[in-house]
Amino acid sequence: MSKVDRRIPKSQEAIKKAIIELMSEKSFDDITIQDISNRADVSRGTIYLHYADKFDLLDKLIASHINELHKMCNSITELNYKSLLLIWCKYFENNYLFFSTMLASKGAPYFRNHFINLVTYKLEDEVNVTEGVNSGLRKDAVKQFLGQAIVGLIEWWFINGMPFSPDVLAEHLGELIERNL
Structure with missing residues (x-):
């Protein structure tokens, strides 16, 4: 049985929380992957590892x-x-x-x-x-x-x-x- 990296769910939750917080502050169209990355304190690569783009997220x-x-x-x-x-x-x-x-x-x-x-x-x-x-x-x-x-x-x-x-x-x-x- 393989172990799941505990960082994965934490990163995904941080990313989801970040986009919601950003959407409460500005238009979805104005939000960039960099904004999400900065807010979630994860790399852009981590976001792209889980989601194709902000629309997929x-x-x-x-x-x-x-x-x-x-x-x-x-x-x-x-x-x-x-x-x-x-x-x-x-x-x-x-x-x-x-x-x-x-x-x-x-x-x-x-x-x-x-x-x-x-x-x-x-x-x-x-x-x-x-x-x-x-x-x-x-x-x-x-x-x-x-x-x-x-x-x-x-x-x-x-x-x-x-x-x-x-x-x-x-x-x-x-x-x-x-x-x-």
Whole structure:
């Protein structure tokens, strides 16, 4: 069994943290590999060892958070969506810098699109267009409406500096979703 060099995960975490911090300070387009290298205190070669370029780094960072949210959904299938929302909101709080940077800035619409896609996918089994408040509406339109609303409220929460706790955000999201399903 081969040993993994302990420096690799430390370097990758430093690189990921560096790009998020830099994105919170300036436009992604203005960030260079040298900027990331300086902030992470690693060589440019170390960055290129793990990532093709800054776009690959951002793609992998976004994918890791989207995959984590997706895993949370799959691992707690016995819970209702209100419980899932609370777990998500705690995750948002624990990863504040990433989510606030991705949602509160205009620098990463790519993340927002992936996030909306995940939310609308997870609404598939919740939306009923045969009866109730959404009777007669197109399911894809209802899912898109709710997905945009959910992500929009989370985005607002970050833009406004998390004006209330993750518990309250989850409660509000759950209530608003329930009223519209």
